[in-house]
Amino acid sequence: MLLGNYRFPGRYGPEWGSGGIFGLRYHDGVLYYTLAFEAEAHFIDVKTGEGKVYDFTLVGPAPTSGGDTYNAVETVDEFIYFGGWVHAPAVYQEGRRILFNNKYSHVHAYDTSEGTVKLLWKDSIHHETDWAGEVSDLIYDPYNDRLLLVREDGHANLGVYALDRRTGRAEALLHEPSPKGTRVHDSVFFGVGNNFTGGLRGIKALDLISGRWESFRVAESADGRPYIRPELGAMASAYNRAFAFVRGGIIAGNPLMGEEFTFFRLLDFYTFYAPFRVNAINVGGGILTAFNAHHDAVYRPGSDGMDWWTTNTVVGPSVLLYVAPPMVKIVGALGARVTSIEKMDGKLLVATNSAPNTGATEATPFDTGNRDIVVLDEKILQERPPSVSFSLPLSLPSAAKSLGAGTFGGIPLDGHREPRMVLHLHRDNLLTVYEYDLSLPPGEAVAETFEVRAGRNVIDLSAFSGIVSFELKKPDFKGRARIELR
Numbered sequence: 001m002l003l004g005n006y007r008f009p010g011r012y013g014p015e016w017g018s019g020g021i022f023g024l025r026y027h028d029g030v031l032y033y034t035l036a037f038e039a040e041a042h043f044i045d046v047k048t049g050e051g052k053v054y055d056f057t058l059v060g061p062a063p064t065s066g067g068d069t070y071n072a073v074e075t076v077d078e079f080i081y082f083g084g085w086v087h088a089p090a091v092y093q094e095g096r097r098i099l100f101n102n103k104y105s106h107v108h109a110y111d112t113s114e115g116t117v118k119l120l121w122k123d124s125i126h127h128e129t130d131w132a133g134e135v136s137d138l139i140y141d142p143y144n145d146r147l148l149l150v151r152e153d154g155h156a157n158l159g160v161y162a163l164d165r166r167t168g169r170a171e172a173l174l175h176e177p178s179p180k181g182t183r184v185h186d187s188v189f190f191g192v193g194n195n196f197t198g199g200l201r202g203i204k205a206l207d208l209i210s211g212r213w214e215s216f217r218v219a220e221s222a223d224g225r226p227y228i229r230p231e232l233g234a235m236a237s238a239y240n241r242a243f244a245f246v247r248g249g250i251i252a253g254n255p256l257m258g259e260e261f262t263f264f265r266l267l268d269f270y271t272f273y274a275p276f277r278v279n280a281i282n283v284g285g286g287i288l289t290a291f292n293a294h295h296d297a298v299y300r301p302g303s304d305g306m307d308w309w310t311t312n313t314v315v316g317p318s319v320l321l322y323v324a325p326p327m328v329k330i331v332g333a334l335g336a337r338v339t340s341i342e343k344m345d346g347k348l349l350v351a352t353n354s355a356p357n358t359g360a361t362e363a364t365p366f367d368t369g370n371r372d373i374v375v376l377d378e379k380i381l382q383e384r385p386p387s388v389s390f391s392l393p394l395s396l397p398s399a400a401k402s403l404g405a406g407t408f409g410g411i412p413l414d415g416h417r418e419p420r421m422v423l424h425l426h427r428d429n430l431l432t433v434y435e436y437d438l439s440l441p442p443g444e445a446v447a448e449t450f451e452v453r454a455g456r457n458v459i460d461l462s463a464f465s466g467i468v469s470f471e472l473k474k475p476d477f478k479g480r481a482r483i484e485l486r
Helices: 306-312 395-403
Strands: 012-015 020-027 030-036 040-045 051-054 065-067 073-076 079-087 091-093 097-099 103-111 116-123 135-141 146-151 159-163 170-174 181-184 187-194 199-207 213-216 232-238 241-246 249-254 259-265 281-283 286-291 318-324 327-334 337-344 347-353 364-366 371-377 388-393 408-412 420-425 429-436 446-452 455-460 467-472 480-485
Touching: 012 065, 020 073, 020 079, 020 347, 020 371, 030 065, 030 079, 030 337, 040 103, 073 135, 079 135, 103 135, 103 146, 135 181, 170 199, 181 232, 181 241, 187 232, 187 241, 199 241, 232 281, 232 286, 241 259, 241 286, 259 408, 259 467, 281 337, 286 327, 286 337, 318 337, 327 347, 327 408, 388 395, 395 408, 395 467, 408 480, 429 455, 446 455
Parallel strands: 020 337
Antiparallel strands: 012 364, 020 030, 030 040, 040 051, 065 079, 073 079, 079 103, 091 097, 103 116, 135 146, 146 159, 159 170, 181 187, 187 199, 199 213, 232 241, 241 249, 249 259, 281 286, 286 318, 318 327, 337 347, 347 371, 388 480, 408 467, 420 455, 420 480, 429 446, 429 467
């Protein structure tokens, strides 16, 4: 399988800009993934290299489009369950604008012993512009032997649903939109909120045995400074805690065992640089995920241009992050975005894409991204991290001051021997550096303030450790910060 050519140039796949390779899962000798927006579910027999492709026509007639863009996949016994959404058939108005009348949310089951696909469940509201909540996560409930469907992206039927994996009957358990969840001990934690209008606004936990729900507030920041728009991209569990990977950082904790959730600022640039449309997996007892440089973007500027600016400002490469508290370590640097990650036979399979999703009115009849699967050795988790640079217009954190925020960065220094920040400023200022790590339970950050002058300032970060974030006392709308990790 590793000798195969897993490169997919843009082809027919009507939707929003570019999809990607989602749902990578190695189970029972089979490697599964979905190629979106082409709506192709691939099943590769790793021993023989032979593959099968399913086109989602059990949902509706061809031409189909979509598949999955959130990595909704779970395995139970001999089955690979995969969910998401699909147009069946895909219909265009005037050759450009896609209609949503035939958009379905779905869950399928692939039987690895028989090599067959079964449609387990589908849902649609058959509306021209609106759609039923996409399935963005699948979680197995071992106590009740059922699947938990997580749904946030859509206009109706949002929240958490329980799906009988034999009859396909679905029952709503929570009516608040939720993009992701993760099981910890005998409960499942779900992030609640709307990712495209403000992000995570709380976390709810479902006790799998009693069926009781509990609610928890969004966390305080480890560096003591405010944060905004924590859009939720992935969740995972380790150390008996839930980890929510959001735009701007990581939220970690477990109130059910007496530890409140804490926000750890990480790679917060006030752009849409985020762990979005990617999964998180457990490797070596820790968690591996990615923060993406360009996963969703506005293609044409609107009236104020702010959405275009924040989604199209590329501050750095997408990075693979290995989380092993108190350490957070960059272990890979890649292009526009990582869409899916899986572990197989001592290798890490990393699906990538060169283009982002765009908006509903910016759809094309073809996918515009070049997608591929990169094969890495697991030893990257133990090696020195790659050299990485970030370049940030200070106008973004300066503008965030009007929203009560403005602290930026959250740069993981572990493994880097010569980290530094170069500030190009247009006025004298005061720079505060906050130093902290991902300790569990969390500790307090240590702050140090420096005088910086108009012009070029070089800040040697090798005197700091763990994670560092930064704040300028006065806004500087013409300045720039370049952070170099070597």
